Amino acid sequence: MNLWFGFLVGLKEIWSHKFRSFLTMLGIILGVASLLSMFSLTAGMANGMRQYMQQVGGIERVGVIPQEPPTDQEGFAEISPGRTIADAEAIARSATLVSAVTPISELAAATVSFGSQYFRTPAYGVWPDYVPINSHEISRGRSLTWLDVESAQNVCVIGQRVTQRLWPDRPRFNPVGESILINGRPFKVVGEFTFYETEWDRRQRELSTKSAAPARTKRPTKGSSSSGRGYSAFERKNSTVILPITAMFYNFKMANVVKNEDQGPQLKLDALTIQVADIARFDQALEQVRTILEATHRGIEDFTFDTRQEWFDSIEQGIRNTRLSGGIIAGISLLVGGIGITNIMLASITERIREIGVRRAVGAKGRDIFIQILVESAVIGLIGGFLGLIASFGIMRILVLISPTENAPVLQWENVILSFSFAVIIGLLSGIYPALKASKLDPIEALRYG
Amino acid sequence: MPIIELTDVFKRYRVGEQEIVALNGINLSIDQGEYAAIIGPSGSGKSTLMHLLGCLDTPTSGRVLIQGNDVSTADANRLSEMRNSHIGFVFQSFNLLPKLSVLQNVELPMIYAGVSSRERRERALASIERVGLADRAGNTPLQLSGGQMQRVAIARALVNSPRIIFADEPTGNLDSKTGAAILALFRELSQQGSTIVLVTHDDKIAAQTPRRIEIKDGRIVQDFFNPDADLPGTARPLTPQPTPTS
Numbered sequence: 001m002n003l004w005f006g007f008l009v010g011l012k013e014i015w016s017h018k019f020r021s022f023l024t025m026l027g028i029i030l031g032v033a034s035l036l037s038m039f040s041l042t043a044g045m046a047n048g049m050r051q052y053m054q055q056v057g058g059i060e061r062v063g064v065i066p067q068e069p070p071t072d073q074e075g076f077a078e079i080s081p082g083r084t085i086a087d088a089e090a091i092a093r094s095a096t097l098v099s100a101v102t103p104i105s106e107l108a109a110a111t112v113s114f115g116s117q118y119f120r121t122p123a124y125g126v127w128p129d130y131v132p133i134n135s136h137e138i139s140r141g142r143s144l145t146w147l148d149v150e151s152a153q154n155v156c157v158i159g160q161r162v163t164q165r166l167w168p169d170r171p172r173f174n175p176v177g178e179s180i181l182i183n184g185r186p187f188k189v190v191g192e193f194t195f196y197e198t199e200w201d202r203r204q205r206e207l208s209t210k211s212a213a214p215a216r217t218k219r220p221t222k223g224s225s226s227s228g229r230g231y232s233a234f235e236r237k238n239s240t241v242i243l244p245i246t247a248m249f250y251n252f253k254m255a256n257v258v259k260n261e262d263q264g265p266q267l268k269l270d271a272l273t274i275q276v277a278d279i280a281r282f283d284q285a286l287e288q289v290r291t292i293l294e295a296t297h298r299g300i301e302d303f304t305f306d307t308r309q310e311w312f313d314s315i316e317q318g319i320r321n322t323r324l325s326g327g328i329i330a331g332i333s334l335l336v337g338g339i340g341i342t343n344i345m346l347a348s349i350t351e352r353i354r355e356i357g358v359r360r361a362v363g364a365k366g367r368d369i370f371i372q373i374l375v376e377s378a379v380i381g382l383i384g385g386f387l388g389l390i391a392s393f394g395i396m397r398i399l400v401l402i403s404p405t406e407n408a409p410v411l412q413w414e415n416v417i418l419s420f421s422f423a424v425i426i427g428l429l430s431g432i433y434p435a436l437k438a439s440k441l442d443p444i445e446a447l448r449y450g
Numbered sequence: 451m452p453i454i455e456l457t458d459v460f461k462r463y464r465v466g467e468q469e470i471v472a473l474n475g476i477n478l479s480i481d482q483g484e485y486a487a488i489i490g491p492s493g494s495g496k497s498t499l500m501h502l503l504g505c506l507d508t509p510t511s512g513r514v515l516i517q518g519n520d521v522s523t524a525d526a527n528r529l530s531e532m533r534n535s536h537i538g539f540v541f542q543s544f545n546l547l548p549k550l551s552v553l554q555n556v557e558l559p560m561i562y563a564g565v566s567s568r569e570r571r572e573r574a575l576a577s578i579e580r581v582g583l584a585d586r587a588g589n590t591p592l593q594l595s596g597g598q599m600q601r602v603a604i605a606r607a608l609v610n611s612p613r614i615i616f617a618d619e620p621t622g623n624l625d626s627k628t629g630a631a632i633l634a635l636f637r638e639l640s641q642q643g644s645t646i647v648l649v650t651h652d653d654k655i656a657a658q659t660p661r662r663i664e665i666k667d668g669r670i671v672q673d674f675f676n677p678d679a680d681l682p683g684t685a686r687p688l689t690p691q692p693t694p695t696s
Binding site: 005012013016354355357358359360361362363364365366367368443444447 | 501504506507526527530531533534535539541545546547549558559561562563606610
């Protein structure tokens with residue numbers, strides 16, 4: 001008896017007990033559906049996380065942050081000037097393993113206004129390298145230039161959320177060339193960043209504008225984006241205002257009034273960010289920067305590095321853990337489905353003892369019976385797995401509908417194949433015991449039965 | 451030339467502490483083309499004897515030769531092969547598979563013989579025609595009468611051109627008229643050269659076969675040519691039986 005024939009016999013047997021077979025398959029269907037949905041969800045999460053990581057500048061972006069100097073340096077720690085423009089200049093000059101560096105002096109809550117519209121958002125005084133380090137892209141106008149920095153021009157580049165807030169009635173308004181006020185000082189907008197959003201949001205927006213286009217005129221992108229709800233990395237990025245660090249110093253940092261007393265110019269940096277040229281030489285690059293900064297800080301170790309290695313690692317680890325635990329839970333439900341198959345196959349054998357006897361009498365070997373039963377349960381697994389795949393597409397659609405997160409499920413072919421083959425393997429495994437039992441039946445006893 | 455040869459065959463079962471002797475020393479030889487009836491009351495061992503002859507079972511001791519093949523010590527797979535190629539069964543309760551069509555039921559033995567599907571179909575149809583059911587090939591067994599079902603079973607038994615056909619109470623579930631028709635079919639097959647061994651407890655049926663082998667308490671007590679049967683047969687003396695063990 002060949003396998004193909006066994007397959008047909010199995011199909012026939014399943015078809016002749018449609019309802020029972022369906023109930024049996026249900027375990028497998030749900031198992032496969034939950035397994036695949038789970039894989040797709042975690043893949044979506046991982047995707048969202050990676051997009052996020054990329055948006056915040058990737059692992060190459062390293063911040064230089066202050067720390068308490070070691071105790072043996074406490075007494076003379078003041079000799080360090082702290083983080084200054086000189087640090088950035090020294091790094092730019094000497095750190096060969098660093099591809100970009102920017103000093104940052106910020107206004108944590110600047111009031112940006114145009115006419116009667118105003119918007120509170122952080123403003124950063126930076127070098128032009130700020131743009132590539134933070135994965136910013138210019139969509140209109142130009143970026144900051146060294147000329148802007150050297151001549152301390154009152155110019156700025158703003159994110160699209162800022163444009164939307166300042167010109168709320170004019171969708172897709174081009175702010176380049178307009179003059180806005182930052183904390184009361186006039187700045188000319190020379191450029192605008194692109195609108196940052198997740199893949200998912202972008203697709204949603206394109207879909208809604210496409211379908212809405214014939215009905216109404218263009219709607220502002222603001223209302224149609226779900227990321228307007230949360231304060232995400234994307235939102236923060238879209239609200240960015242950058243200006244030359246020199247302009248920042250001259251306009252806002254020359255005086256620092258605390259308790260009615262001027263503390264003098266505030267020219268220390270709020271942040272110092274570098275971009276490592278080659279991830280493969282990450283540690284060497286940091287060592288190089290450390291050496292340079294030890295010189296500019298006069299040997300005081302009042303700085304350290306804020307790398308995202310650990311953070312990213314923990315995110316990846318989290319994704320892996322979710323995937324694993326979800327996989328185990330879904331696997332358990334598949335296993336339960338498999339036990340269901342075993343149970344039904346045992347019942348079905350008892351029902352067919354006489355049939356097995358007849359087959360043995362006309363010359364079937366134990367092996368033939370074994371294959372027949374095994375193929376039958378494998379076919380249940382096969383069909384169940386296939387229906388499960390279809391069901392999981394449905395489940396994912398429902399999940400997307402009830403929770404339009406940025407982490408839309410992502411269907412990956414290897415996961416489809418993995419879930420499906422898992423179902424077939426479960427089908428095969430759960431058939432082994434019943435098949436063995438059936439093949440061991442004594443033909444005489446079997447013929448006499450019932 | 452004997453197609454079946456049994457020498458000093460014993461079959462004992464152990465049920466709990468008790469040992470049951472089902473066949474208590476059997477010597478038997480059946481020639482090619484013979485039409486024989488094994489008759490005996492229930493519990494006489496005739497079913498056990500048929501299981502041995504039909505390669506469904508092996509004896510505790512003694513030798514069983516089917517077509518010159520010693521099957522007394524054969525393993526299960528060898529017995530399956532023997533049944534498949536040498537033996538056709540006809541049962542009292544027909545034992546057709548209800549979900550398969552008549553054609554598929556008749557094809558069944560050939561599936562396990564590895565016959566190609568086209569040849570299977572041809573041979574099955576020929577066999578169905580031989581028992582006079584050509585127009586019923588597509589029906590399922592449940593749509594047939596008892597006599598028709600038994601014909602299908604006979605067609606199935608014939609399809610692998612076996613050397614021997616064993617019929618276990620083939621008319622037991624049929625009324626006397628249909629039963630007579632089935633027996634007529636056996637007679638016809640016998641005239642065409644098939645070796646047929648019929649197992650029954652019914653004297654009237656045994657009276658229609660040329661040879662009558664009577665078994666009682668696991669022993670052959672009578673084995674003779676039946677002069678009343680209008681079929682050719684060989685008169686023979688009772689084969690010397692071995693000494694019983696108990």
